[in-house]
Amino acid sequence: MFITKYNKIIFFSLIFVLSFLIVAQAGLALDPRTMDGLNTTAQGGFGEDITKSETDLPTLIGRIVGVGLSLLGVVFFVIIVYAGISWIMAMGKEEKINQAKEMIIGAILGLIVVLAAYAITHLVGGIFTSPK
Template identity: 35%
Template sequence: MKKGIVVGLFLLFFVVGMFFFLSAVKAGTGPYIGLDYGAHSGLGSQDVRFTVAMMVRVVLGLLGTIALVIVLYAGFKWMTAGGNEENVKDAQKILMAAVIGLVIILTAYSITRFVTTRILEATKGGGFQYSDVE
């Protein structure tokens, strides 16, 4: 019984206290509240299509870098195999997988470039160059 009263009083003070401190929290937001918030939020003003195209380019670039590291690892493993056939075959498998991965990455890049260019041309009215995406 006493425990329920203590918990009830605590919740009462907590809930009532939130209403008193809410205005203090709002007071710290400064003049950038309301309709002008988006201009001062620090978010980019670029079109979403360009942002998505940039994200795809960055991801594919990172995948290409990872594939290059795998190719270098396979080459290093092959060179340090010392004539051991098992290590050479292992390195060849890794190298083949890396080359297949590079082909997939380049194909994905080509398809993405084609699709984003066509979408941007269709929504912008033509004349779009893929190099416009920074």
């Protein structure tokens, strides 16, 4: 009991610490033109039409679906890692080993479905957003 509770604490602490590395990368995606946000806001307030979006609806939907599928891929990857750790910590108990194997197989199938859905979305999105 103590070993599994201790391992869970270590596992989730590691995930928590590593999540900061992912969040730190978001700052690198900042467009350099938005660094002077006050000027952009002032120009928008003085007559520029800021309600128009340069992205059309199919592109926006494709981006939303892509983000959702990416998050699902991360979830399945975390499940694979968790199942691998639980397999290692099974200490030869067949029931726990079989449960970990089933989790890994299910997560791999989930990753395959997510990758196929992403490929289909990319293909269909390319058809709808291609210039006519």
